[in-house]
Amino acid sequence: MTEMTKTARILDGKAAAAAIKSELAERVAALKAKGVTPGIATVLVGADPASQLYVSMKHKQSEEIGMNSIQRELPADATQAQVEDLIDELNADPACHGYIVQLPLPKHLDTDAILERIDPAKDADGLHPTNLGRLVLNVNGEITSPLPCTPRGVIELLERNGFSLAGKHVVVVGRGVTIGRSIGLLLTRRAVNATVTLTHTGTKNLPELLRQADVIVGAAGAKHIVKAADVKPGAAVLDVGVTRETDPETGKSRVFGDIDPAAAEVAGWISPNPGGVGPMTVALLMTNVVEAAERQAAQASGPATAR
Ligand SMILES: Nc1nc(=O)c2c([nH]1)NC[C@@H]1CN(c3ccc(C(=O)N[C@@H](CCC(=O)O)C(=O)O)cc3)C=[N+]21
Structure with a gap:
């Protein structure tokens, strides 16, 4: 009998961020051509x-x-x-x-x-109350205000790897504004069409909920809160958590994610940390600014009638 260790495919944030940056470079050049x-x-x-x-x-x-x-x-x-x-x-x-x-x-x-x-x-950052409010109010239409960077990075990372979120059940762990609280606003828009369960460190039946997830986003900042046994085989697992600990023996600082590394043997897709969502956050931050410049340039040269 042969023992097979399955390994999840990597959601490579560095590669996806590089693709976004080369697209942005063209948009920047187009703006520069307009002064x-x-x-x-x-x-x-x-x-x-x-x-x-x-x-x-x-x-x-x-x-x-x-x-x-x-x-x-x-x-x-x-x-x-x-x-x-x-x-x-x-x-x-x-x-x-x-x-x-x-x-x-x-x-x-x-x-x-x-x-x-x-x-x-x-x-x-896309986290101003006005911009979050616009996201709450506008479920169907096009959004013409900055979007939360890290949530947008998570979605882009999946979609650029051919993973469709439509109809999927996403379980988010963590209720911070930068990811947990805001990501559902993007995922449940009609254009993305995912279903979201928002959990946190006070959720009683977390393992039970995690086992139902097609996608897990670990963003609680709680070391290895998502165990391999709680991951449905084939699920996509994204690690956004950061917990810093100082090793009492060596005195060296170590960083832990929200996902137990053994989850890679069960998951279908996994985003590493570092090299996953971090680089995407920076790419989407720049995207927000390029888009803001495009809008501000369009307004400056737009029709003088509309007011
Ligand atoms: N107003 C505001 N907006 C932010 O977006 C914001 C902030 N404040 N305060 C701090 C956090 C943290 N953050 C990171 C972004 C990229 C990486 C990143 O690219 N990390 C690399 C590793 C980089 C390295 O350590 O060499 C990676 O994950 O591969 C990490 C962390 C943005 N933040």
Whole structure:
């Protein structure tokens, strides 16, 4: 008797992100031909090394596809008023078509007030209350406002690998705004047509629900909360969770996902972490800004009658 170890196909986020970036490079070139260089900005408050790394990644990749990148920094002890002045400045800057405020912000700042101050048309994260509200209200029509990046990245990663979500049951683990709470708004739109169950660390019958899933999105930030035994054979499993632990013996920091690695032997598809949804988030962040620039350019040259 031969023992076969099945291995899931990889949802390669780096490859899908590279494809998106080459498409974006063409759209950037088309905008430049019309005299518009799409500009992305980041606001970093303080000098957290992980945040600095993430921000520099975003600038490097934006410049690679021909975008203009604007890097703004404030000291860790910046006041609420200083951050809000910078937001007002970027809102008014025609060279900045979209931007993010890198999270988390220092604890003394009112994060919600800062995020709500961003011009919704320039909201590169797609998480401004106005943009989330538009998603809630518009189930059928075309959406002409920025969309949440990571949820959009998850959907693009599946679709670009030939995985159709129509009619599928997606079980999402995690209720944070960046993924858990917002991804259902995209997945249940008629254009995608998936069915969504939103679960979290307080869900009592989580294994039972997971076993019914055609797609599992692990975004609770709870180490290995999704066990191999809870994955339906052939299901697509996407790992978006990040849990950092310091090894007490070596003192080294290690990163764990929400998915038990043994799930790869049961799943049909698996997105690695790193190399999965992370690169997609950056690609969709840039997509939001290019789309914002396209809309702002169209408005500037549009008919003068409609008001
Ligand atoms: N306003 C705001 N918007 C964000 O989108 C946002 C944020 N704040 N704060 C922090 C988190 C984290 N985040 C990541 C994006 C890409 C990778 C990524 O590409 N990771 C690589 C590995 C990169 C590496 O560590 O070398 C990967 O998964 O393969 C990771 C994390 C965006 N965030």
